[in-house]
Amino acid sequence: xxxxxxxxxxxxxxxxxxxxxxxxxxxxxxxxxxxxxxxxxxxxxxxxxxxxxxxxxxxxxxxxxxxxxxxxxxxxxxxxxxxxxxxxxxxxxxxxxxxxxxxxxxxxxxxxxxxxxxxxxxxxxxxx
Amino acid sequence: xxxxxxxxxxxxxxxxxxxxxxxxxxxxxxxxxxxxxxxxxxxxxxxxxxxxxxxxxxxxxxxxxxxxxxxxxxxxxxxxxxxxxxxxxxxxxxxxxxxxxxxxxxxxxxxxxxxxxxxxxxxxxxxx
Numbered sequence: 662x663x664x665x666x667x668x669x670x671x672x673x674x675x676x677x678x679x680x681x682x683x684x685x686x687x688x689x690x691x692x693x694x695x696x697x698x699x700x701x702x703x704x705x706x707x708x709x710x711x712x713x714x715x716x717x718x719x720x721x722x723x724x725x726x727x728x729x730x731x732x733x734x735x736x737x738x739x740x741x742x743x744x745x746x747x748x749x750x751x752x753x754x755x756x757x758x759x760x761x762x763x764x765x766x767x768x769x770x771x772x773x774x775x776x777x778x779x780x781x782x783x784x785x786x787x788x789x
Numbered sequence: 790x791x792x793x794x795x796x797x798x799x800x801x802x803x804x805x806x807x808x809x810x811x812x813x814x815x816x817x818x819x820x821x822x823x824x825x826x827x828x829x830x831x832x833x834x835x836x837x838x839x840x841x842x843x844x845x846x847x848x849x850x851x852x853x854x855x856x857x858x859x860x861x862x863x864x865x866x867x868x869x870x871x872x873x874x875x876x877x878x879x880x881x882x883x884x885x886x887x888x889x890x891x892x893x894x895x896x897x898x899x900x901x902x903x904x905x906x907x908x909x910x911x912x913x914x915x916x917x
Contacts, residue, residue: 664877688870691863691866691867691870692866692867692870694863695863695866695867695892698859698860698863698892698895699895701824701828701899702895702898702899702902704828704831705899705902705903706898706902707831708831708839708840708843708902708906709902709905709906712836715836715839716836718831719831719832719833722831722832723832731828731832734828735825735828738821738824738825742817742818742821745814745818746818748814749811749814749815752811780825784829784833789826789829
């Protein structure tokens with residue numbers, strides 16, 4: 662492939678429609694969740710290393726920057742899940758109409774927020 | 790004729806990638822419940838509670854399955870992202886290889902940690 666090949670119009674000059682923003686967010690959350698997986702592995706290693714390491718790890722995880730990353734991970738997980746379900750609906754050949762797409766996009770945003778809120782409530786109240 | 794065969798081969802790679810991406814996606818929807826419970830335990834539960842949750846066969850199995858499905862899903866997804874944004878072919882190949890290795894090493898480390906915890910803490914007869 663030539664380095665100086667013609668390129669398509671620069672995407673930066675367009676304001677992406679809602680569906681486009683949702684699409685790129687799916688990708689961004691996917692990459693971030695992949696990086697978050699490394700954090701999951703370190704938590705698992707912390708458990709394997711014994712009680713004292715585990716307690717130190719928990720003290721660290723209680724710090725607000727860690728909590729921020731934790732809840733960002735959970736929101737990203739739910740967003741990626743909701744939009745992933747939309748992709749699975751596409752895979753069975755349904756839901757390509759413009760109005761349906763906008764409805765899906767809004768449902769995904771609301772759905773991911775509600776799911777994150779519900780989980781926060783259940784965890785916070787010690788129900789789970 | 791030879792070219793057509795080559796095309797078909799690469800097309801079958803693409804459909805396999807597509808199919809595996811979807812299979813892991815569907816699998817990951819119910820498994821998300823376990824990863825949320827795991828993270829919540831790791832954040833809040835005393836060490837003994839965390840261990841007794843993790844060594845139960847259903848939980849350990851679900852987390853292990855989640856690790857395998859999620860690393861595979863992430864490796865497939867990140868490969869597409871790299872293919873879209875890295876246009877220099879040798880660099881692209883290298884980046885895809887590096888990302889595959891990244892997820893392989895993380896998956897092995899995570900599964901090793903699970904096996905280690907089961908071996909040292911679980912009641913499966915091979916610990917003593």
